[in-house]
Amino acid sequence: MTLALTPEEEQMLSGKYGPGVRKSMEFLVKLGEVFDAEKMVEISSSHLIPFEIMSASKPGRSPGKWIDDLFSQFTEGIDSFRVPTTVNPAIVNPLQSVELGFGRLDLDPTENVVNRMEVYSKLGVIPAYTCCPFMVYTPRKGEHLGGAESVAVLFNNSFFGSLVNRESGPSALAAAVTGRVPDFGMHIFENRSGRFLVEIGKDVDPRKFTYADYNALAYYVGEEARELIPIYSGLPRNMSIAQIKYVCAPLGVSAGLPMCHIVGVTPEAPTLEAALMGGKPEMEMEFGKRDLAKAYSRLTTANTDGVDAVTLGCPHATLQEVKECALMLSGRKISANVTFWLATVETVRVLAERMGLVKAIEQAGGHVLSDMCSHAYIYCRGGYARKHGIRNVATNSAKAAHYINSLSVAKTWFGSMTKCVDAAVSGRWEQ
Amino acid sequence: MNSIFLSGRKCSGGKARGEALVAHHDTLAIGADIGFSSGEVITPGHELHKKMVAGKIVVFHTGRGSTADPYLVYCLKQVGKTPMGIINVQANPTTVAGAILCGIPMVHQLDRNPLEVIETGDTVAIDADNGRVEVIKAVKVNAMAGSGEG
Numbered sequence: 113m114t115l116a117l118t119p120e121e122e123q124m125l126s127g128k129y130g131p132g133v134r135k136s137m138e139f140l141v142k143l144g145e146v147f148d149a150e151k152m153v154e155i156s157s158s159h160l161i162p163f164e165i166m167s168a169s170k171p172g173r174s175p176g177k178w179i180d181d182l183f184s185q186f187t188e189g190i191d192s193f194r195v196p197t198t199v200n201p202a203i204v205n206p207l208q209s210v211e212l213g214f215g216r217l218d219l220d221p222t223e224n225v226v227n228r229m230e231v232y233s234k235l236g237v238i239p240a241y242t243c244c245p246f247m248v249y250t251p252r253k254g255e256h257l258g259g260a261e262s263v264a265v266l267f268n269n270s271f272f273g274s275l276v277n278r279e280s281g282p283s284a285l286a287a288a289v290t291g292r293v294p295d296f297g298m299h300i301f302e303n304r305s306g307r308f309l310v311e312i313g314k315d316v317d318p319r320k321f322t323y324a325d326y327n328a329l330a331y332y333v334g335e336e337a338r339e340l341i342p343i344y345s346g347l348p349r350n351m352s353i354a355q356i357k358y359v360c361a362p363l364g365v366s367a368g369l370p371m372c373h374i375v376g377v378t379p380e381a382p383t384l385e386a387a388l389m390g391g392k393p394e395m396e397m398e399f400g401k402r403d404l405a406k407a408y409s410r411l412t413t414a415n416t417d418g419v420d421a422v423t424l425g426c427p428h429a430t431l432q433e434v435k436e437c438a439l440m441l442s443g444r445k446i447s448a449n450v451t452f453w454l455a456t457v458e459t460v461r462v463l464a465e466r467m468g469l470v471k472a473i474e475q476a477g478g479h480v481l482s483d484m485c486s487h488a489y490i491y492c493r494g495g496y497a498r499k500h501g502i503r504n505v506a507t508n509s510a511k512a513a514h515y516i517n518s519l520s521v522a523k524t525w526f527g528s529m530t531k532c533v534d535a536a537v538s539g540r541w542e543q
Numbered sequence: 544m545n546s547i548f549l550s551g552r553k554c555s556g557g558k559a560r561g562e563a564l565v566a567h568h569d570t571l572a573i574g575a576d577i578g579f580s581s582g583e584v585i586t587p588g589h590e591l592h593k594k595m596v597a598g599k600i601v602v603f604h605t606g607r608g609s610t611a612d613p614y615l616v617y618c619l620k621q622v623g624k625t626p627m628g629i630i631n632v633q634a635n636p637t638t639v640a641g642a643i644l645c646g647i648p649m650v651h652q653l654d655r656n657p658l659e660v661i662e663t664g665d666t667v668a669i670d671a672d673n674g675r676v677e678v679i680k681a682v683k684v685n686a687m688a689g690s691g692e693g
Contacts, residue, residue: 139640139643139644142555142556142643143636143639143640143643145553146552146553146554146555146634146636146639147636147639161610161611161614178617178618178621179614179617179618182614182617182644260610260611261610262609262610277636278610278636278637279610279636279640280610280611280612280613280636280637280640280641281610281611281612281613281614281640282613282614282640282644283636283640284610297636368607368608368635368637
């Protein structure tokens, strides 16, 4: 099987556009050949993952330089990326570094982040550092995209009906440099059919689901899915963007899934039959009360009721979520012993500021973060959790709970935003 | 010495020869599951926990891990802690991206299940460009032999 290139792509490969484009195209061709791509497809945007988060998880070394060198190799000779490009959250927003106490750490990452942000902006990225780039740069149905963040990939395939593979860091970078990705996987319609049917059981009512319930549902489904694309049947057709975000994101954590079908929501799934594309499901399950409880217990690891930190906004909170959080905190005071962080997209933060929501959360003693991850700081840079004595973290996010448990010394309480806010005020988790 | 020859498909070109390390059940993230200092699998509960991966031919079903994993593999390469070669039953794009990025020979889709043919301790030679794998079985110590009985 050969991968046919257009004359322009051949020129990219031959070095006409410089060494960075050549290296990027070489990389994409090699990757495409392995997965039987017959051609490249033009993409309309890409989404990068920055490296300081990953390199930071290997404390005691400074791998930043190696990764910077690698980035330079892929971008050598280009003035800007070929397509609109967004970037994942940074480990810390340099403008909030002091407020959040990062300056006290031995390894202050601020300088690194500032340097990298300068490199990105020279290459023309849209400077919103978020796992939810669709809140800033919206794709449409049938558009091919590049991009690496699993939340973005899941949401773009499942909600917008865009076509994007769960790419890795270097391939998303190469895609931004060349404006191309190899044509395989989610770029081919036949591969997008749902194959694992998840019926919502009679003993649960999804119309009353909290965000945490949606997270628990998706986390459980991912664990069962064996990499088969799931179809959610029986969820409300009028689900909010935040609810859809939470029914997608955990599938990239408990499984490496690029897509799900939500019957009545996903463009390719107006009906169950459409989601199955004429086929039959390979696996079926009914998701009930007991499964929900199981997922909660897997995401909860704390064995004492104290809460030292609350983290919300994973994936980044919508304006509606920021508002709900601000209303819950209004007139209340977060315990002095509890760190309270809600993360969102910069554009949402600006609007939330105008609406007085940021002030309400800050007056209660919380922080509204943007351009950075809501929880990566807990396990990055030699262990914020250990240095700041954070033993138990409360969250309504399955993704945050999963990574806090697997990558830090801290334990988790998992529950609704209401319970998280109550815990922030009292400093204890009510069981 | 008898060799077993397997034939499959290239994921990442090159040749490698070394000692096999086989994960029969668990998936593996070449970056995140391998310790930066030790070159061993650091993930508690993993069937290869505390086993040395650096310099080995690692054999497992398929990869897992975050989309950032190839960057971690690149960092491992700078300190010489990557595996020498990778054999998968079915590769996933993240593992392949890491292997291509770091020039680690890798194959998948072999004509026999490598998890059944290859055992930890066997010597394995990969010729990824031609999709060929040679397995030289480790000599098993026969419990009866040399017992002086029978």
